[in-house]
Amino acid sequence: NSPLSTIAHGLDPFSNNLWLDCFKVLSERMSCGAVVSDMTIPGIPLNYINEGFKAVTGYGKEKIGTSCRFLQGPDTEEYLNDEIVEALRNCEPLHIKIHNHKKGGQKFQCLFCLHPVFGANAEYKYSVGFQTEFDSKRTLY
Structure with a gap:
């Protein structure tokens, strides 16, 4: 039984962090x-x-446990x-273009998306972030 098939069968995706297992399966393909x-x-x-x-x-898994x-x-x-801080405080999604720094110190511009994840009782449990390097020479659709 995969996490995705469990959700398809109507089980609560927030029990035992099932949603996180599903997210991991999907995001590893991104x-x-x-x-x-x-x-x-x-x-x-x-x-x-x-x-x-x-x-x-x-940066990889060595950063788990840090901000x-x-x-x-x-x-x-x-x-x-x-x-970003305001969106986190207000449990709101956010989409921005920001300069960050890679492990080697190089500056890069990225498109950053932040989305709140609420638990079964509507509590703010997790925040999911996505980022991709922005290249001004490429057209985004």
Whole structure:
């Protein structure tokens, strides 16, 4: 039984973090970076990082348990960091273009999407983030 077939059979996707298992199965097939942060723990640590995130940033599973702040650097726009904090506080989705820094220190511009995940009792359990490197030479559709 795969996590996806369990949901298809009508079981609660929030029991035993089944949704997270499904998310992992799907996100490992994505080329963009995908992370899950636990909103119930102070500091909002990462509890999942896909291979796409490592391909985009150079950071991998060694960052599980830490906050995403390690991506910030001298070229990261402070006002956009404030927007991220505000979205997290208000349990709102967010879509921005921001400068972050790779493991080697290189600046890169990325498209960043943040989405709240609510538990079965409507509590704010997780935040899911997606990012992909933005190349101004390519057209986005």
